[in-house]
Amino acid sequence: MNTDAFALRHIGPRKSDHAAMLNTIGVDSLEQLIDETIPDNIRLKKELDLDPAMSEQEYLDHINALSLKNKVFKSYIGLGYHPSNLPAVIQRNILENPGWYTAYTPYQAEIAQGRLEALLNFQTVITDLTGMELANASLLDESTAAAEAMALLFAVREREQKKNDVLKFFVSEQMLPQTISVLKTRAIPLGIELEIGNTDEFNFSKSFFGAILQYPGKHGESKDVSGFITKANQSQIKVAVAADILSLVLLEAPGNIGADVVVGTTQRFGIPMGYGGPHAAYFATKEAYKRNIPGRIIGVTKDANNNRALRMALQTREQHIKRDRATSNICTAQVLLAVMAGMYAVYHGPAGLKYIAKKVHQSATTLERQLGKLGFEQLNSGYFDTLQIKANAKSVQTIAEKNGVNFYYPNSNSVCISINETTTIADLNSILEIFSEVSGKTNEKVRALDNLNRIPESLARKSSFLENEVFNTYHSETELMRYIKKLER
Structure with a gap:
């Protein structure tokens, strides 16, 4: 056995497996399979000009040398x-644990109760801090979550707005620049007309169906947005708020001041910056919009023995269910990072x-x-x-x-x-x-x-949050490790 060969360690089929697989599909060799499946006129006529293959250890040394060229300011x-502090107990037992980082979507609830509980914790953190009624089990990042908020508000326009083809969506100039870029892109296929401007100069015209605000703004200004939201609601303009999750510990929850949707990222809850990602976004809204929420929601039910059980309760917009009638192309979540962010809240309380x-x-x-x-x-x-x-x-x-x-x-x-x-x-x-x-x-x-x-x-925040027992119990490393291990099993 060539222990330097990367493929032997990391690519599943062995030579004996190849023979069995080829026999099953009725060909004698890989070359014959390629000849029968890939047109000759699109195949390369010469060998790829590649350097000799490295061993696994040589490659690890190579990428480590490359990483040392980075200047980390x-x-x-x-x-x-x-930057945030990732508690070691979460790093060791979740981020670096294949029991968590290889876990796929928990479609089989009967064997995924632990993972479902970890995601339910995440959802509870989000609903408590945002002051909303409902949250999903995470999205890809804050920018795409904001675009999903825009799409939801577009879908739930009032009957009269749909009849009159109301297409305008106001975007505060204090939104994060990357979010504005994604909103511009996502607005095009939906036919939404964006207007980017100063909230103090917005006229609350009936030609707008929705608006989105940054809380606090991109330059850090914390402004009272309740007046804007009140005026918007009076004009049947629904409002989404992109909120810094850690700031909501001290700032009043957007849901308590009238927001219809609240989105953001949970990166500040112990998730490394990772040169820009990945990070788990959050998406919270009102119960009335549950049929339009993107992604998936973990819910509480009862099993055949009348015991508490968890399952994926709502995923009505996902393509694997709605297919061509899906109203969102979001079919995924940042489950590992959502679990980590939820455990960060469990650990600190x-x-x-x-x-x-x-x-x-x-x-x-x-x-x-x-x-x-x-x-x-x-x-x-x-x-x-x-x-x-x-x-x-x-x-x-x-x-x-x-x-x-x-x-x-x-x-x-x-x-x-x-x-x-x-x-x-x-x-x-x-x-x-x-x-x-x-x-x-x-x-x-x-x-x-x-x-x-x-x-x-x-x-200033006046409402309480995270009063559930799970957020007020596991505050030592040993206690949290045991809780994580219980869920993992």
Whole structure:
């Protein structure tokens, strides 16, 4: 046996299997099979110009050498992507565990109760934090979830709107840029007309069927959107909100202020950035729209013995059921990452999530105060984790990149800094040193976080969340490991 041969270890059929398979389909060789199935005029007439095959270990060494060429900077860009802390118990027992990472869609509920419970936990996290009645078991990413929200609102237009061919959809200019790009693409085949603009200037015309807002906005501004939603509803304009999941620990749930759909990403709940993905999106809406929700929903029922049981309760829009009548091309979910995000909430519980969110916010307020001492103005009147600093972007960028730090530069005169769960006091001082060099002033080191609050009172969360027993039980590594193992079996 050639132990250097990658194919022997990772491609299933052996030579003996080949013979049996060829005999079954009635051909003598692979060459004959190819001759009979692939037209000769499209086949390459020469051998592929490939380097000699590497052994598995040589390949691992090669890709490791390539990875070392990456320059991994401290990232404060935000825009939907934030460094987070993945608890080791979740990394070892879910992310790196084939019992979880090889699991396919749990169509056979009788042998998938553990996985279904993990997804039900995820759905509960989403409904609690968003204040909505119903959530699915995840989608692909925030941008496609926003596009699905637009499609849902288009499908549930009022009878009069459909009759009058109302096609306009308002998009706040504060939406994340990647989300706007996907909305533009997805609007074309549906015949939806997008209008991108300032929410303060929107006229609530009857020519619009829906709108979508970012909460907080892409530059970090936390604005009270309840007035917009109220006016929109009065004009029969349904509203979707794309919300930062961690911010909802401290900000009032969009569902409690009238949103019809709430979407976003759960990447901040312990999921590595992964150079941009994958991450589990969430999609939450009202019970009234359950027949139009994309993806799948895990529901609670009873088995033949009248015991509690879980199953995939609704997947009415999926193509494998509706086929050509499907109203969405979403047939999948980010199950592994949704399970991880749900377990992150189980591990920390409501008290732990509040601690993390408050630490992020206090790190941001501390940084704002110290930057003010260096002469820099912070432009957001209210925020959760992101500062918008008035400064010469080019000067800041030059010094920041020299120090291995990435900020977001929306224009030549401002710099956005998004604080995250991993940000330490030492990190804050490193950021301040960059701005100290720009300003030419001496930086006063941060010793402790301020107990300041820059969340507007009207936006402060008053509703409770994660009161179920599962989110208030497994807070030690051993307890959570045992719970994960119980579900895995």
